[in-house]
Amino acid sequence: MTVTVEPSIFKIVKYDSDEIAAVATEMLKLLGMASTNLIIEVDETIAMSRVTTTVGEPVHILVMSSAFENLKKPMTFSADNTRFSLGRGLLRVRDRQSGHFDDAPTDEDLSIVEAAVWETYSVGRLSRLGLKVHKQRWHYNFRNRHGFNDAADKDFEKIWTADDLTWKQLSEISQHAIA
Amino acid sequence: MRKFFPVQDLARDERFNQATNEERMSDPRGTSNTGVIRKARSTNRLTPSRPDATDAARSLMHGIMVGEIQALEGAGRTCFDFVTGEEAPFALKLDMARQCWDEARHVEISVKLSEWMGTELGQFVENTVLFAAACSQDPVLRLAGVNRALEGLAIDVFTTMKEFGELAGDPYLAFCEDWMLADEVTHVKMGSVWLRKITEDDPERRKKALEFQSVVDKIFSYGGLRSESDESPILLARRFRELAGFSDGELTEIADVSLAALNERREALEKTLASSPA
Numbered sequence: 001m002t003v004t005v006e007p008s009i010f011k012i013v014k015y016d017s018d019e020i021a022a023v024a025t026e027m028l029k030l031l032g033m034a035s036t037n038l039i040i041e042v043d044e045t046i047a048m049s050r051v052t053t054t055v056g057e058p059v060h061i062l063v064m065s066s067a068f069e070n071l072k073k074p075m076t077f078s079a080d081n082t083r084f085s086l087g088r089g090l091l092r093v094r095d096r097q098s099g100h101f102d103d104a105p106t107d108e109d110l111s112i113v114e115a116a117v118w119e120t121y122s123v124g125r126l127s128r129l130g131l132k133v134h135k136q137r138w139h140y141n142f143r144n145r146h147g148f149n150d151a152a153d154k155d156f157e158k159i160w161t162a163d164d165l166t167w168k169q170l171s172e173i174s175q176h177a178i179a
Numbered sequence: 180m181r182k183f184f185p186v187q188d189l190a191r192d193e194r195f196n197q198a199t200n201e202e203r204m205s206d207p208r209g210t211s212n213t214g215v216i217r218k219a220r221s222t223n224r225l226t227p228s229r230p231d232a233t234d235a236a237r238s239l240m241h242g243i244m245v246g247e248i249q250a251l252e253g254a255g256r257t258c259f260d261f262v263t264g265e266e267a268p269f270a271l272k273l274d275m276a277r278q279c280w281d282e283a284r285h286v287e288i289s290v291k292l293s294e295w296m297g298t299e300l301g302q303f304v305e306n307t308v309l310f311a312a313a314c315s316q317d318p319v320l321r322l323a324g325v326n327r328a329l330e331g332l333a334i335d336v337f338t339t340m341k342e343f344g345e346l347a348g349d350p351y352l353a354f355c356e357d358w359m360l361a362d363e364v365t366h367v368k369m370g371s372v373w374l375r376k377i378t379e380d381d382p383e384r385r386k387k388a389l390e391f392q393s394v395v396d397k398i399f400s401y402g403g404l405r406s407e408s409d410e411s412p413i414l415l416a417r418r419f420r421e422l423a424g425f426s427d428g429e430l431t432e433i434a435d436v437s438l439a440a441l442n443e444r445r446e447a448l449e450k451t452l453a454s455s456p457a
Contacts (some may be wrong), residue, residue, distance in 0.1 A: 072302070073196060137298070148349055
């Protein structure tokens with residue numbers, strides 16, 4: 001496993017590339033991806049939390065700076081947020097590598113509804129791996145994309161508690177929630 | 180009880196971390212760019228169609244919540260800091276007391292909305308610039324800075340959040356923002372009425388107050404947070420501002436100041452990137 005962080009020295013935010021690499025290594029082990037080679041590219045000019053992954057050799061993760069940020073102290077590093085952001089991205093990579101997500105659009109081409117449903121699936125699994133997760137945040141995100149009603153809430157729970165869904169199944173639940 | 184309370188002494192529990200406006204402005208990062216972000220959205224306006232809409236709305240809601248706390252503290256100070264009759268009319272203080280009542284209700288509503296949206300209190304940094312604008316030693320400047328500039332911004336923010344709730348189908352958000360918006364229009368109108376009344380025979384004082392309002396407006400444009408450009412998340416709510424007593428000329432001035440703030444932030448980001456060592 002190799003983890004490379006770009007840039008190696010940050011100019012705007014107060015992040016340390018070694019610290020980011022250490023968290024990434026920890027997450028790769030936690031998710032059973034210890035043999036994965038990773039390049040993490042941080043765009044420090046953007047204060048957003050977006051994480052975009054591209055499966056390849058090595059795996060490439062593009063991160064907007066707020067994904068690793070301590071939101072209480074802007075421009076400073078948060079290991080917890082880094083763990084959480086990388087965890088979500090790496091789970092998408094793992095899903096894609098499983099063969100059950102071959103028909104899923106690339107990260108860049110995911111619609112906001114597709115992104116929300118996959119985030120729900122990923123964060124639910126991260127919570128069971130012991131990461132600190134605020135479920136209501138993801139429930140609100142799901143409702144924003146699927147509707148504020150009881151039927152959508154039931155579908156959220158179905159995805160949140162699942163561990164072995166395929167892209168086809170995820171899409172079907174999502175479409176059911178919107179219907 | 181102490182008068183003219185300094186911003187750095189505001190009481191908060193350990194959940195909150197405060198930042199001054201200078202600290203906030205030292206962050207040159209943008210919230211839009213080319214590539215992935217540009218592909219994902221054609222506008223920065225805060226609508227549910229933005230990929231980051233949920234988190235952006237949560238962050239803004241938290242900003243509203245701490246802003247309401249500071250607005251309550253500011254209006255409360257104005258009730259107490261000035262001698263009744265000599266420095267501030269009783270009726271003005273009565274209006275400020277009414278505002279305290281409104282702001283306390285807004286704090287409660289904002290806390291509940293934040294929880295509904297999945298935000299922990301204190302999760303985001305608290306910018307103390309609102310209370311800083313309420314520290315002027317002249318009550319007229321406070322009315323100009325807080326009631327007209329800041330509560331004016333609140334009109335823009337609540338209008339945007341109300342529309343966000345309507346578009347997303349979030350019944351609580353749309354309903355609560357609509358009710359708070361009605362209060363904000365009243366607060367701005369109180370500021371407009373008292374500013375004109377107190378400075379009726381003192382054009383110099385009125386000029387100073389309006390200059391102060393303009394400065395606060397620029398600071399609170401948040402480097403382009405609010406303007407009439409699609410690059411700003413918050414749209415200038417002209418109609419509600421008219422109801423609150425803003426003239427066409429004043430609205431045009433605020434729009435110009437906001438656009439200038441947006442351009443300054445863009446230039447600052449470009450400068451930072453150009454001057455950074457490779």
